[in-house]
Amino acid sequence: MRIVLIGGGAREHALAWKLRQSSLCDDLICLGGNAGIEQLAECHPMRSDDLDGIARFCQQAKPDLVVPGPELPLVLGLVDKLSAMGFPTFGPSAAGAMLEGSKGFVKDLCAAQGIPTAGFHRVNDADEAKALVKKIGAPIVLKADGLAAGKGVIISHSLDEALDAVDELMANHAELVIEEFMTGPELSFFALADAKGAVPLTSARDYKRAFDGDQGLNTGGMGAYSPVAQATARLEGEVMDRIIEPTLAGLRKQGVTFRGMMFAGLMLTEQGVKLIEYNVRFGDPECQVLMPRLQDDLVELMLGSIHDQLHHRTPKWSDQAALGVVVSDRHYPSGSSDSAEIRGLAELASEADTMIFHAATKRNADGVVVNTGGRVLTAVGLGRTVPEIRGALLPKLTQHLGDNPQLRWRGDIGYHEG
Ligand SMILES: Nc1ncnc2c1ncn2[C@@H]1O[C@H](COP(=O)(O)OP(=O)(O)O)[C@@H](O)[C@H]1O
Ligand SMILES: [Mg+2]
Incomplete structure (x- = not known):
């Protein structure tokens, strides 16, 4: 079959490498690409948010599977658009991608479903936000509601910082989520969903700061590893039961069927595991440590998600x-x-x-x-x-x-x- 991959980072190079290993993959095309992907796929320049350009390309290329790497095309509705044209596309609809696209949406869903997460308020007015910040006090966490490419979260350790953070975030975003500050080690857990449910994948931990010792500015990610020792079978079971499954159930209640990657950012607090956020695609750099460990056919797994045929099969991972x-x-x-x-x-x-x-x-x-x-x-x-x-x-x-x-x-x- 012919597969079209979208994106041009190391995540997409890892996906290209894994997709190529599938006996189902005859032809791999990448919209985007880089010097590494070029060795595995025919590359064409394309912005990953150019939905019309991607659709026109697919109309010509007639792919049997489309794999978007980054979140932006998912949030913009690429899966809805290409599916309507008859091209099987891996990932959630725009409605499902709200799990990543709106932090406020996820917090409401957590509240409705009893999913463990930090206490929160949604606000769209700076004065109201500041009044709440004064009432709650520091440390406190402020988050922009929309996609912010890792630049939408400010953790303030004093009241003055927090009040400035309100102005800073409200300058570019219409809505904020104010969150209780939690502490504990963080890790990521991945599951793969079709319309019938989700299967657990594995765990990873990433490193966001520029320098050793988690110093310096935030980045897109400076490294990652998998699996995480703290992600025991027991913890994974708990995350499936208390976080992943109730999320899918909450979406279903709103008429939303979620298919694709559920990438849960978790914190192990003294009160137990809590959800920090969701992403709805592979992480970068997490994907680069997941793909070499995956001992299953990635094309089959993606098609299983698209066609609701995961059948609770549990993908196998290397012990390495x-x-x-x-x-x-x-x-x-x-x-x-x-x-x-x-x-x-x-x-x-x-x-x-x-x-x-x-x-x-x-x-x-x-x-x-x-x-x-x-x-x-x-x-x-x-x-x-x-x-x-x-x-x-x-x-x-x-x-x-x-x-x-x-x-x-x-x-x-x-x-x-x-
Ligand atoms: N409620 C919270 N308490 C403490 N730290 C938090 C909280 N929410 C987020 N963080 C920290 O901020 C980081 C970024 O927040 P997150 O919600 O993952 O946003 P994004 O990844 O979209 O920037 C988290 O990885 C975590 O370190
Ligand atoms: Mg995050």
């Missing part, structure tokens, strides 16, 4: 752990360097138990791979334990990529596992 280190521009997330050759890529890729997924890369006119933006690639190591993988991967990164002054990476990804 995977650890991904994002290699970024040295100025990321504040800017990026000029394009320059990325030296040592082939040598790094040929190391045992090591994979490279490209992000902001391209081949220049001479066929040389150069950096083109903030997150340049994810290097993934596989092995028995997270500390073992980190111990093996970091020296390889220094040895092969150390010669590229435009690049940097964190050295402590996975520190939660020792």
